[in-house]
Amino acid sequence: MSLTSLTRQEIAELPFVKRSRRLSPDLDDIFYGDSCPLIVRQFAIDDLHRLSTSSSGQELAINLRVQRHHFYACTLLAELLGLENIIESASSISSFADLMIHKAFQLEANRLVEKGKLPLVFEDLGQSGLIILAMGKLGAQELNFSSDVDLVVFFDAHRAGLADEFPTFQRHLIKLVQDVARLLSDNNEAGFAYRVDLRLRPDPGATAVVISTDAAELYYEQLGQNWERAAFVRARPCAGDIDCGEAFLDRLRPFIWRRSMDAYAVEDVKSIKRQIQAHYGLHEILVRNHDLKLGVGGIREIEFFAQTQQLLAGGRLPALRARRTIDALHRLAEAGFISHACAENMSAYYEKLRCWEHRIQYVDDQQTHQVPADDLGFELFVRLCGFDDEADAEHKVHALLLAVHDEFSGLFGGESLSLPEGNLSFTGPDQDPSTIQTLKTLGYGQPEQMMTLVKQWHHGRMQATRTARARALLTELTPAIVKTCSDRENPDQVLLNFDRFLQGLPGGVQIFSLLTHGPEVLDMLTRILSAAPEMVNHLLKKPDTLDSMLDPMFLTGHLGKEELFQRLQDRLSLATHIDAVLDIVRDFASDERFRIAVQVLLGKMSPSNADDAYTDIAEIVLTQLFSHVHAEFQERHGIHQAGFCVLGMGKFGSREMTAKSDLDLVFIYGDRDDEVSDGPRPLTAGIYYSKLGQKLIAALTVPTASGGLYDV
Known part of the structure; x- marks a missing residue:
């Protein structure tokens, strides 16, 4: 029974079908005759099997494209005529893609073997250790009509000894993958075969297109992210050494399917759902121009509805480890995670959405998921989908999108990592268009570059994100960081400064927890990054300073001189050696100068009051240091009765110091040169006080592990 109001002849005039008929004239038999498209499409499979290396590269590329057009045109007609349903059609397309990918790899490998670039074992990829994993829709055998193919390529060097x-042929293996990607993806007079996407491999910005299984297993064990776990839910060996690929996936099972998950891992999995949840009102769903894949109530919401629940429970319940979305929904129902009615409804919604998605792509084989907005395009969509009229289409599509989103929104509760300005999704390798738009709305001048920057935070390359817990906390925190940076002047630069801050952190868990639970600290931090990025150096040397920013006294103006003196004295009471005194004094001065600078930056303290505050700190530090230096000096040389005075000159003397002022000092001692000190090593007054002054200057100027103090 036909599922469309278009006749075979009208279908034959669709732009994609016209191109296919030109490339493969025998297709006219199914569009203008009564030949069965399911039988005729077998010709493309037979022709693929017959391809050999005797063809030139250009001839091979054209042949592959001709066979794809032939097979797809037949499949299109078979689905529209009701000879196979949309799920069967997607499975057929996936199997054909598997065959073409394997054939392309084998033929290109044979060429490299003939040239002596690859070992003889690559004459049969099925025994070579070369693993070609299909990810995404191809992995689940749910490939859509105009989909690209997500592939990840690994090599198990132990498989064939x-x-x-x-190491001697690794570069040729990389060339093999690159050559196959070009063979399938490049456009020529016959179009393209498949757009190949290799970005789902580990850390694609830093790794080659072929990765050893040893390196991959180490990466996933130490740095694998939850979005990668979600991607592997549907991973499937589709070409090359299938048995080796299955064994590799078996070894990755502990990574993909955790038997137990701590609270942070659970929250990170949930964040996959929250990051993709758009935050605009449901009344804004307009059928025309709506994205049936990424939009509200779209295909991705159903896929993530199933996959996130699979990730959370699949480690304990192997029955949940299904690649296909509909299979996963029914298994979730059987295990009691969702109702059977929900599984039936979501499965039906999924089939409908996939059907409408294919009908959009049938027209011109474009990788689009948007319902046409123009009148002619929408009219064709209505007829292709078999709706009664345009009103019927708008009503049914709108109702289904609302139903899907209602189920999706209830998953894990209604919390969202999105903002009122729009969606913020930094999960996975792709740049989410709605997130790009949100970044533009927030005022970022280079949203694509900023999105790439933020996505790199989750790769685990920097010290702060080495642990899974740190990455989970940062995932939750990221939208707040992006929004708070956007509140500052030149948000792009502020976000870049924030990246520099992250790159320099020695660890992330404590800092990310603090920023999550102390939004006022995040606000102050971004103000610092905006107006005085050089102050970040203090935070990088002493990340625990952020803790002090939670203290209500941090922004309450300058503390009294007596209170500051007591604070330093309390710290110094723990010192057991002069070296500890020097470090404590430097830490104290650095913290207090930082606090004053932040208060001035935020308008909590006037510049004139800051002058007094900086001078107070210098006086307190000088007083305390002199006390300790003098006490240590007396142990060797005793007490001299002449007396000693330190005079502050310049800005120190006039109480006009700044954060970067040095100390202008004059030392004066009493006129008792003929007397000596009473210690074990007695000294005359001139020598005694010269040495004491030198000790004091050294205590003020010598750099320690805690940094410098003052230039004198």
């Missing part, structure tokens, strides 16, 4: 030789 090539561990020692691998």
